[in-house]
Amino acid sequence: MDTELFAITDYCSVHQIDAAFIESLEKEGLILVVNKDENKYVEEEQLHMLEIFTRWHMEMGINTQGIDAMHHLVARLKAVHYELDRLKTRLRFYEE
Amino acid sequence: MAFIDYYKILGLDKKASDDDIKKAYRKLARKLHPDLNPNDKEANKKFQQINEANEVLSDPEKRKKYDEYGENWKHAEQYENAKQQQQSSGRRTQQEYSGEFGDDNFSDFFSSMFGNTSSAGGKRGGQVKYRGQDYNAELRLTLRDAYITHQHTLSVNGKNVRITVAAGIADGQVIKLKGHGGAGVNGGPAGDLYITFQIIEDPLFKRLGNDLFIMAELDLYTAVLGGEITLETLSGAVKLKVKPETQNGTKTRLKGKGFPVYKKDGEFGDLIVTYTVRIPSGLTDKQKELFRELAKTQ
Numbered sequence: 001m002d003t004e005l006f007a008i009t010d011y012c013s014v015h016q017i018d019a020a021f022i023e024s025l026e027k028e029g030l031i032l033v034v035n036k037d038e039n040k041y042v043e044e045e046q047l048h049m050l051e052i053f054t055r056w057h058m059e060m061g062i063n064t065q066g067i068d069a070m071h072h073l074v075a076r077l078k079a080v081h082y083e084l085d086r087l088k089t090r091l092r093f094y095e096e
Numbered sequence: 097m098a099f100i101d102y103y104k105i106l107g108l109d110k111k112a113s114d115d116d117i118k119k120a121y122r123k124l125a126r127k128l129h130p131d132l133n134p135n136d137k138e139a140n141k142k143f144q145q146i147n148e149a150n151e152v153l154s155d156p157e158k159r160k161k162y163d164e165y166g167e168n169w170k171h172a173e174q175y176e177n178a179k180q181q182q183q184s185s186g187r188r189t190q191q192e193y194s195g196e197f198g199d200d201n202f203s204d205f206f207s208s209m210f211g212n213t214s215s216a217g218g219k220r221g222g223q224v225k226y227r228g229q230d231y232n233a234e235l236r237l238t239l240r241d242a243y244i245t246h247q248h249t250l251s252v253n254g255k256n257v258r259i260t261v262a263a264g265i266a267d268g269q270v271i272k273l274k275g276h277g278g279a280g281v282n283g284g285p286a287g288d289l290y291i292t293f294q295i296i297e298d299p300l301f302k303r304l305g306n307d308l309f310i311m312a313e314l315d316l317y318t319a320v321l322g323g324e325i326t327l328e329t330l331s332g333a334v335k336l337k338v339k340p341e342t343q344n345g346t347k348t349r350l351k352g353k354g355f356p357v358y359k360k361d362g363e364f365g366d367l368i369v370t371y372t373v374r375i376p377s378g379l380t381d382k383q384k385e386l387f388r389e390l391a392k393t394q
Contacts, residue, residue: 048230060126060129089267
């Protein structure tokens with residue numbers, strides 16, 4: 001099955017952001033851009049992360065390098081939360 | 097409906113410039129953003145407040161209206177009616193962290209003044225394909241429900257979603273149902289539905305990973321002399337041989353009688369049984385005498 005592609009120009013117009021922002025995300029290896037028929041697209045699967053990065057940029061004013069660092073930290077934060085929940089379950093078990 | 101002081105929320109006064117508003121919003125957003133405060137409902141709520149404040153104060157038209165009518169929002173409604181302004185048909189700002197689905201991201205105060213749409217939504221309402229909003233839901237199951245693969249129907253924004261819950265689902269586990277979130281715009285893909293499972297504790301069985309733990313009571317005579325007991329497990333009754341001179345607190349492990357391993361057919365954890373010895377009560381004189389005689393033999 002073909003993956004649906006979303007034109008970067010459309011995405012930028014919708015979010016009112018500069019295409020240079022997407023290019024810088026691509027350069028940092030944060031998203032994958034598909035070149036087709038002299039146009040640039042993102043795959044549907046990439047859209048979710050792209051929207052998150054766009055929010056960070058627009059809502060918090062984070063630049064691309066900051067987004068890269070935050071991306072790693074948020075992943076670690078989620079892992080720590082997961083571990084904390086697991087340990088709470090174990091603790092509750094032994095306390096009862 | 098209480099008046100909301102958007103300036104106060106952003107820590108600004110009425111003379112704040114556009115740049116001041118942007119800076120204040122971003123500074124607070126860096127502190128309260130839901131992506132940086134997962135599972136923190138208080139931060140999420142505060143972020144929605146600053147988001148709303150920014151939505152109004154960063155838009156010159158809205159800010160003007162707010163400054164003019166803010167504290168007398170009821171007049172703003174009349175103002176709206178008089179001008180017969182049409183509400184924008186745009187959609188809400190994309191926010192996967194919008195908390196419980198169905199909740200509006202903006203306060204009643206905001207909606208009464210500006211309608212249910214954000215300016216960003218209005219700007220996004222063209223012919224461009226746009227992915228729908230992600231929804232989050234919580235599903236509570238009993239331990240016994242989580243033991244077996246079963247169908248479950250959820251009501252999400254008025255639609256029934258039928259899901260298959262695989263046996264062995266864990267407390268706090270999140271599953272994603274692709275395409276079951278909000279509808280996309282202009283033929284864009286629908287968002288996803290994230291379901292977080294909460295497993296209610298069982299009065300008899302405790303669960304740790306895939307292992308189950310249960311307490312089994314032994315009468316004194318079976319504990320001392322050995323014997324056989326029948327134990328109820330989640331997969332039915334099992335007969336257990338009790339060794340003579342079994343001590344209080346002794347544990348025995350029943351392989352494969354625990355919880356099913358998630359999405360691994362036929363694999364189960366273990367059931368760990370802890371024996372508690374019940375001391376007989378209401379003894380007859382004769383029984384007491386026999387215990388005394390027994391004690392003398394020690």
